[in-house]
Amino acid sequence: MQVRGIRGAISVSKDTQTEVLNATKALLLEIVSRNQVEVEDIASIYFTVTQDLTSTFPAAAARDLGWTYVPLLCSMEIPVTGSDKKLIKVLMHVNTTKKQKEIIHIYLKKAKRLRPDLITI
Helix, strand or coil: CCEEEEEEEECCCCCHHHHHHHHHHHHHHHHHHHCCCCHHHEEEEEEEEEECCCCCCCCHHHHCCCCCCCCEEEEEEECCCCCCCCCEEEEEEEEEEEEEHCCCCCHHHHHHCCCCCCCCC
Protein backbone atom coordinates (compact mmCIF):
# COMPACT_ATOMS: atom_id res chain seq x y z
CA MET A 1 0.00 0.00 0.00
CA GLN A 2 0.95 3.60 -0.60
CA VAL A 3 -0.51 6.93 0.45
CA ARG A 4 -2.24 8.66 -2.46
CA GLY A 5 -4.00 12.00 -2.63
CA ILE A 6 -7.53 12.31 -3.93
CA ARG A 7 -8.69 15.79 -4.89
CA GLY A 8 -12.24 17.03 -4.92
CA ALA A 9 -14.26 20.23 -4.89
CA ILE A 10 -17.86 21.33 -4.79
CA SER A 11 -19.62 24.67 -4.98
CA VAL A 12 -22.44 25.97 -2.80
CA SER A 13 -24.95 28.64 -3.68
CA LYS A 14 -24.99 30.30 -0.26
CA ASP A 15 -22.98 30.32 2.93
CA THR A 16 -25.17 28.52 5.43
CA GLN A 17 -24.14 25.80 7.84
CA THR A 18 -26.67 23.39 6.34
CA GLU A 19 -25.58 23.96 2.75
CA VAL A 20 -21.84 23.76 3.48
CA LEU A 21 -22.22 20.57 5.54
CA ASN A 22 -24.55 18.87 3.06
CA ALA A 23 -22.32 19.73 0.10
CA THR A 24 -19.21 18.55 1.93
CA LYS A 25 -20.87 15.26 2.90
CA ALA A 26 -21.96 14.70 -0.69
CA LEU A 27 -18.41 15.34 -1.92
CA LEU A 28 -16.80 13.06 0.67
CA LEU A 29 -19.24 10.24 0.01
CA GLU A 30 -18.71 10.50 -3.74
CA ILE A 31 -14.93 10.41 -3.29
CA VAL A 32 -14.98 7.26 -1.13
CA SER A 33 -17.62 5.57 -3.29
CA ARG A 34 -15.95 6.18 -6.64
CA ASN A 35 -12.52 5.21 -5.30
CA GLN A 36 -13.70 2.28 -3.16
CA VAL A 37 -12.10 3.78 -0.05
CA GLU A 38 -12.79 2.38 3.40
CA VAL A 39 -12.84 5.01 6.16
CA GLU A 40 -10.13 3.04 7.99
CA ASP A 41 -7.85 3.65 4.97
CA ILE A 42 -8.17 7.45 5.10
CA ALA A 43 -4.89 8.82 6.48
CA SER A 44 -6.11 12.45 6.69
CA ILE A 45 -8.27 15.05 4.98
CA TYR A 46 -7.33 18.66 4.31
CA PHE A 47 -10.24 21.02 3.55
CA THR A 48 -10.07 24.53 2.15
CA VAL A 49 -12.84 27.03 1.58
CA THR A 50 -12.95 30.29 -0.30
CA GLN A 51 -12.96 33.37 1.91
CA ASP A 52 -16.71 33.91 1.46
CA LEU A 53 -17.54 30.69 3.34
CA THR A 54 -17.46 31.32 7.08
CA SER A 55 -20.63 29.67 8.44
CA THR A 56 -18.99 26.41 9.58
CA PHE A 57 -15.99 24.13 9.32
CA PRO A 58 -16.36 21.67 6.43
CA ALA A 59 -14.54 19.09 8.58
CA ALA A 60 -17.67 18.94 10.73
CA ALA A 61 -19.31 17.08 7.83
CA ALA A 62 -16.80 14.23 8.19
CA ARG A 63 -17.52 14.07 11.90
CA ASP A 64 -21.26 13.99 11.14
CA LEU A 65 -20.55 10.96 8.92
CA GLY A 66 -18.99 9.23 11.93
CA TRP A 67 -15.40 9.58 10.76
CA THR A 68 -14.25 10.11 14.35
CA TYR A 69 -10.62 9.03 14.06
CA VAL A 70 -9.70 10.57 10.69
CA PRO A 71 -7.33 13.53 11.18
CA LEU A 72 -8.96 16.65 9.68
CA LEU A 73 -7.73 20.18 9.01
CA CYS A 74 -9.44 23.25 7.53
CA SER A 75 -8.03 26.47 6.10
CA MET A 76 -8.91 29.29 3.72
CA GLU A 77 -7.88 29.49 0.09
CA ILE A 78 -5.62 32.34 -0.94
CA PRO A 79 -7.75 35.15 -2.43
CA VAL A 80 -6.59 35.11 -6.05
CA THR A 81 -8.21 37.86 -8.12
CA GLY A 82 -10.87 36.46 -10.42
CA SER A 83 -11.00 33.01 -8.82
CA ASP A 84 -14.29 31.20 -8.23
CA LYS A 85 -16.27 31.87 -5.07
CA LYS A 86 -18.21 29.64 -2.67
CA LEU A 87 -16.01 26.58 -3.15
CA ILE A 88 -15.13 23.77 -0.77
CA LYS A 89 -12.02 21.82 -1.74
CA VAL A 90 -10.72 18.54 -0.34
CA LEU A 91 -7.41 16.74 -0.42
CA MET A 92 -7.98 13.26 1.00
CA HIS A 93 -4.90 11.16 1.72
CA VAL A 94 -5.66 7.44 1.51
CA ASN A 95 -3.75 4.20 1.91
CA THR A 96 -4.33 2.28 -1.30
CA THR A 97 -2.84 -0.16 -3.78
CA LYS A 98 -4.10 1.97 -6.68
CA LYS A 99 -1.72 3.76 -9.00
CA GLN A 100 -2.01 7.56 -9.35
CA LYS A 101 -3.69 7.27 -12.75
CA GLU A 102 -6.35 4.98 -11.22
CA ILE A 103 -7.45 7.58 -8.67
CA ILE A 104 -10.75 9.28 -9.51
CA HIS A 105 -10.78 12.95 -8.53
CA ILE A 106 -14.25 14.38 -7.95
CA TYR A 107 -15.40 17.85 -8.99
CA LEU A 108 -19.10 18.63 -8.52
CA LYS A 109 -21.44 21.45 -9.50
CA LYS A 110 -19.62 24.65 -10.55
CA ALA A 111 -16.31 23.20 -9.33
CA LYS A 112 -16.24 21.02 -12.48
CA ARG A 113 -14.59 23.90 -14.31
CA LEU A 114 -11.55 23.75 -12.00
CA ARG A 115 -10.19 20.55 -13.56
CA PRO A 116 -12.18 19.60 -16.66
CA ASP A 117 -9.32 17.30 -17.64
CA LEU A 118 -10.09 15.10 -14.62
CA ILE A 119 -13.90 14.95 -14.86
CA THR A 120 -15.10 11.38 -15.29
CA ILE A 121 -18.78 11.74 -14.33
